[in-house]
Amino acid sequence: MKFSELSLDPGLMEGIEATGYITLTPIQEKVMPTILAGRDIIASAQTGTGKTAAFLLPVLSKLIEHRHEGHTSGIIIVPTRELAVQIAQAVEGMAYFTPISSIAIYGGGDGNAFVQEKQALQKGVDLVICTPGKLIAHLNMGYVKFDELQYLVLDEADRMLDMGFHDDIMRIIRQLPAKRQSLLFSATMPEKIRSLAKKILKDPVEVNIALSKPPEKIDQKAYVVYEPQKDALIQHIIRETPHRSLIIFCSRKQTVKQLTQTLKRANLNVAEIHSDLEQSEREDLLQGFKSGRIPVIVATDVLSRGIDIDTIDVVVNYDVPHDGEDYVHRIGRTARAEKEGKAFTLVSDKEIGRFSRIESLIGKVVEKAPVPPELGKAPEYIVHRRSGGGHRAEHQGGHRQAGGGHHIARPKHSGQGHRQENGRHNESGPRPERAPRTEGTQRPEGSQRTGVPKKIEKRNPSGGGDA
Structure with missing residues (x-):
């Protein structure tokens, strides 16, 4: 519908x-x-x-x-x-x-x-x-x-x-x-x-x-890395993973643009799709992607729904999606028409809590692949769970929320x-709401006026954690 x-x-x-x-x-x-x-x-x-x-x-x-x-x-x-x-x-x-x-x-x-x-x-x-x-x-x-x-x-x-x-x-x-x-x-x-x-x-x-659960035909893996390691790891995945068509999803339009330029400087044949492009430009790029002329597309979530290309072999999440629904839709671009596919997610040390929640929602612990040694030491997959007045760390399960x-x-x-x-506050960790005293001690508020943009980048309309 x-x-x-x-x-x-x-x-x-x-x-x-x-x-x-x-x-x-x-x-x-x-x-x-x-x-x-x-x-x-x-x-x-x-x-x-x-x-x-x-x-x-x-x-x-x-x-x-x-x-x-x-x-x-x-x-x-x-x-x-x-x-x-x-x-x-x-x-x-x-x-x-x-x-x-x-x-x-x-x-x-x-x-x-x-x-x-x-x-x-x-x-x-x-x-x-x-x-x-x-x-x-x-x-x-x-x-x-x-x-x-x-x-x-x-x-x-x-x-x-x-x-x-x-x-x-x-x-x-x-x-x-x-x-x-x-x-x-x-x-x-x-x-x-x-x-x-x-x-x-x-x-x-x-x-x-x-x-919705991802199809079993999708081979899901995650790499736990520090943020600066992501660009080199993306290049490693593109060069070492056999594919005809590969999509890299990024949550922000600016990230799409920066990553595309990085990959082009590495002599990789890639193109970018995001909301700044006109519809005709998107359609031309998708046609090149579908034909195999463009083997790699870097995109925002504008491509995670509404496209049906049977030839996509590999999906890479450059960052962890905002919620489980977005994750399912992103990796669901592969393994179409009874084919098999691979899905890799790059999880920074600051995204571990979010990815752990996605694993809970899809009912699957995603295999953590070893980071290539040439990229240097990588963080451990340790999830912080709030318990009583403090935190406890776990290698699987639990979550941390900002x-x-x-x-x-x-x-x-x-x-x-x-x-x-x-404006007001920026704090970490979910807090139970208590009825405050009406005289309160709230923080000062700033204000800003935003203009109408040419186009809006996706603001998690499927939920988010559920928007």
């Missing part, structure tokens, strides 16, 4: 098309039509399966269609500040060409941040992404009005209950109109989640969302896009 077959707002479609996405993932195909039809949903879905776009795109489209100026129209409640930031960034990318306003509200800032959040809640904002404790702090002040709210999303509901947020969630929900659309997502479906669902959902559709800055996005005037005001 293609995005063009859904009744999404044209501004959202412009953002989707700018990322190069054409077809829905299985997750989105299950969930999005149901949400667009106005039904409540209870869904079993892990972080990293691509669920974020599955609920964001239809909610955003409906918010655009039925905007209530001066009122808050939708809230997304999440367990941690890290997830709030991640979803807020996904909203910014998807809604770039729309008038939607949004704000992320979570603990850890200072009084200036609290004032800015208060102003947004008083004046009304289309979409609030929040942690329960911080929103309760605002509710305690008496100025939060949700009388026109249309949409409620609970993401990672089981984790919120495990963290003791049941009473906070129910207190927030008691402030909402009875007539609303509610969506509940949970990685697991224990009885306490079903009990919560009965309290807040009306005749819900139940959806079981599982991450946090992000406080994120606020508001629309530009005259429908010219989206403005982001951000």
Whole structure:
């Protein structure tokens, strides 16, 4: 199913098309039509399966269609500040060409941040992404009005209950109109989640969302390296791995450009594909790649979906994808039409936690290949897992997560896009959200205005960890 077959707002479609996405993932195909039809949903879905776009795109489209100026129209409640930031960034990318306003509200800032959040809640904002404790702090002040709210999303509901947020969630929900659309997502479906669902959902559709697994025909390997070793290792893979067609995926457009130049200086026949190229240029390069004239393509995730070339022998992830869904789509470009294929992922010492989460999601420990000795000493694959008040290191399993800055996005005037005001903190490790004292000690906020780019590089629309 293609995005063009859904009744999404044209501004959202412009953002989707700018990322190069054409077809829905299985997750989105299950969930999005149901949400667009106005039904409540209870869904079993892990972080990293691509669920974020599955609920964001239809909610955003409906918010655009039925905007209530001066009122808050939708809230997304999440367990941690890290997830709030991640979803807020996904909203910014998807809604770039729309008038939607949004704000992320979570603990850890200072009084200036609290004032800015208060102003947004008083004046009304289309979409609030929040942690329960911080929103309760605002509710305690008496100025939060949700009388026109249309949409409620609970993401990672089981984790919120495990963290003791049941009473906070129910207190927030008691402030909402009875007539609303509610969506509940949970990685697991224990009885306490079903009990919560009965309290807040009306005749819900139940959806079981599982991450697609890579075909068994793909021989997956990972190299654990330091970042400066990656370019030399890429050259080693290209020269030592037999192939007719090889794709190298990079998460950033700038990385694609730099790596392409490095490989050309090494006398390798490569080309680059990213969102700065016109569609006709992309098509010409893909035709050269398909014919074998260009044996190696360096690309952003614009090529991870929507292309079907049976001759791709090898896929290389220059960096670790943002989530499991992206990993599956990237390496799924090989082993087509019952053929076999190879997939290599270059995992820097700072990407080990992310790759470990992907291994958990796909249910497979990927073989760690030895780094060629001429590249020098490489790091060990040791995963840091937070346990109680500290960390413990493991050679497999567990994860380490980095946090992000406080994120606020508001629309530009005259429908010219989206403005982001951000700045606040940058911290590592997921932290349980606690209801802060209202006098708070939050950090100061900076702000910046972003213009409308020629094109948008992919902002993890399939989820991300789930955007």
